Every structure is written in C-alpha cells, then in structure tokens.
Amino acid sequence: MGERTSARLEERRREWTWAVRMARGRAWAAGSLAVSVLFIGAVLARLGALETLVMAGVGALGWAALVGAGRELHRRLALSLPLLPPGLRSPAAVGVAIGLALALAWAGVLALPGAWAPALFGAVTWWTWVEARRARELSRPRHFVEVRHDGQAHLIDVLEGQTLLDALEEAGYRLLAQCGRKGQCAACRVRAHGGGPWSEKQYGPYLTPRQRQQGFVLACQVPVRQDLVIELVKPLVLRWPHVDVTRMGEAARRLRQALPGFDCEVCGHFTCDLYARAMAEGREPLTKCLPGGEPVRRRLEALAKELQLQLPTQGRA
Numbered sequence: 499m500g501e502r503t504s505a506r507l508e509e510r511r512r513e514w515t516w517a518v519r520m521a522r523g524r525a526w527a528a529g530s531l532a533v534s535v536l537f538i539g540a541v542l543a544r545l546g547a548l549e550t551l552v553m554a555g556v557g558a559l560g561w562a563a564l565v566g567a568g569r570e571l572h573r574r575l576a577l578s579l580p581l582l583p584p585g586l587r588s589p590a591a592v593g594v595a596i597g598l599a600l601a602l603a604w605a606g607v608l609a610l611p612g613a614w615a616p617a618l619f620g621a622v623t624w625w626t627w628v629e630a631r632r633a634r635e636l637s638r639p640r641h642f643v644e645v646r647h648d649g650q651a652h653l654i655d656v657l658e659g660q661t662l663l664d665a666l667e668e669a670g671y672r673l674l675a676q677c678g679r680k681g682q683c684a685a686c687r688v689r690a691h692g693g694g695p696w697s698e699k700q701y702g703p704y705l706t707p708r709q710r711q712q713g714f715v716l717a718c719q720v721p722v723r724q725d726l727v728i729e730l731v732k733p734l735v736l737r738w739p740h741v742d743v744t745r746m747g748e749a750a751r752r753l754r755q756a757l758p759g760f761d762c763e764v765c766g767h768f769t770c771d772l773y774a775r776a777m778a779e780g781r782e783p784l785t786k787c788l789p790g791g792e793p794v795r796r797r798l799e800a801l802a803k804e805l806q807l808q809l810p811t812q813g814r815a
C-alpha cells in the first residue's frame with residue numbers, strides 16, 4: 499500500500515507541475531496577443547495610448563460582466579434540469595443555449611457604431627487577466643494529502659502552510675472539532691502515515707502515549723508543509739464530501755433525487771450522492787438503501803427502467 503500511495507502522490511505532483519507550466523504558457527501567449535492586438539488596432543484606428551487603454555478597460559469589464567452572468571445562469575439552470583423538458587436536460591444543451599444567447603447579445607452590441615474596438619480590445623485584455631490570475635493561483639506552493647478511510651482514498655490539494663483541518667473542511671469533510679481550533683481537545687485527531695517530526699503542540703494534551711506512537715496528531719495544529727497520507731477516524735467525522743450536483747450526470751442526478759438523503763452509510767458509501775453515481779455507472783444494485791425501504795426501491799426501479807440502466811442483481815431481497 500505504501501508504494502501505491504507514494505506513486506499516487508508523485509503522479510499528482512507531476513500533473514500539478516505540468517498544469518502550472520501550461521497555465522504560465524497560456525498567460526504569456528494571452529499577454530503577447532493582447533499587446534499585439536492593442537498596438538495594431540490603435541495604429542489602424544488612429545487612437546492614442548490613453549484612448550486605447552480606456553477602451554480596453556471598459557471592454558474587459560463588459561466581457562467580465564457578460565461571462566459572469568452566463569455562468570450564473572448556467573448554474574441556476576443546471577440545478578433546475580429536472581424541471582426542464584426531456585430534450586433540454588443535458589448540461590451540454592443548457593451550455594449551447596446560453597452560448598447562443600450571449601452571442602446574440604454581443605451581436606447587438608457590435609451593431610452599434612464604433613463598438614468593435616472596445617469589444618476586441620476588451621476581449622484580449624479580459625482573456626489576459628483571466629489567464630494571468632489562473633496561472634498565479636495555480637502556481638502558489640502546495641502539497642498533496644491522501645485521505646484514507648475503509649480502503650478508500652481521496653487526494654486533496656493543500657496550500658503551503660494551511661492547516662490540515664482547514665484543508666479537510668475545504669474538501670468537504672467536517673471533523674468533530676470542539677475547542678475552536680485551539681488544540682485543547684483530541685476530537686480532530688487523524689492518523690498520519692509518515693510526516694513529522696511532530697511537536698507537543700501538534701499532539702495536544704489529551705493524546706495518549708499509544709496514540710502518539712500510532713501516529714495520531716491534531717489536524718487543527720498541523721500546517722501542511724509536505725505531502726502526507728492520513729487516515730480518518732470514522733466516529734469523529736460528521737460530514738463527508740458531497741458530489742457537486744452540477745457535475746453529476748443526468749442518470750446519477752435523477753437517482754439521487756429518489757434517495758432520502760440521510761447519508762447514513764448503510765449502502766456502503768459515505769453519501770447518497772456517491773451511491774447514486776455508483777448505481778448510474780452500473781456498479782451497485784438498487785436495493786442497498788435500507789432506510790428508504792420499499793418506496794425508495796420502487797422509485798429507483800422505475801428510474802432504472804426509464805434510463806435503461808444495466809445494474810448488478812447482488813444484494814436484492
């Protein structure tokens with residue numbers, strides 16, 4: 499397990515390094531294109547430097563507002579997919595509709611006299627700003643933590659110096675921390691495989707000598723400065739990460755709506771979201787939601803038939 503874990507973390511770091519290089523390359527390309535477009539456009543339109551910069555700034559604000567409105571509209575429509583007609587329920591269809599609406603809006607803007615210069619200058623300026631911000635954010639020093647529980651593993655990205663507890667909460671976990679991150683309880687303890695050496699502050703006053711020997715530390719007192727592998731204590735975890743509903747496929751999303759949402763783990767998954775995705779991918783039968791009983795099973799069977807899912811029969815009553 500240690501070799502697989504090390505290889506997994508190293509692979510994730512290689513992926514991040516490559517992503518940083520690509521992001522910086524896109525930022526440089528966007529900046530070079532913006533300078534060229536602004537210079538050539540100013541010469542052709544006989545614009546002064548100040549006038550060119552003003553047009554670029556106004557145009558960039560327009561693009562930012564339009565794109566922001568489109569993303570918010572996409573998010574709201576994605577959450578309302580079950581209410582849309584069957585032919586419009588896919589995220590791709592929603593994206594195409596919003597793209598057409600934005601294209602028509604800009605076509606109306608460009609029809610105005612003299613609007614091409616702010617639109618063009620603003621587009622390249624806004625794109626440069628987006629790529630530069632993305633490269634800067636992605637380049638911030640970070641480490642990678644593998645979170646284990648019951649044979650499952652979840653890799654999370656952690657910024658340099660961020661506490662382990664904060665990183666876990668950003669990833670969707672919620673631990674039973676009771677002392678306000680002061681290191682005065684042992685409710686946020688996790689078992690660290692490797693790492694260290696740990697200080698008395700990171701052990702806290704309540705970890706027993708045996709727990710310390712086993713590698714337990716307080717997540718609220720551990721600033722992450724290296725790649726880590728940790729193991730969670732199940733009774734101390736109040737919430738597990740949920741799957742973003744806007745990123746779930748249509749089948750998984752509809753199956754999720756038929757489940758009660760208790761997140762009781764009776765089905766063997768941390769959340770109903772993960773169980774719905776497993777059913778949609780044909781990895782789990784429909785009969786594992788025991789708290790939902792017969793009504794939930796009937797709803798799932800009707801949906802599986804409608805969606806033409808191929809499901810395993812193991813676990814059927």
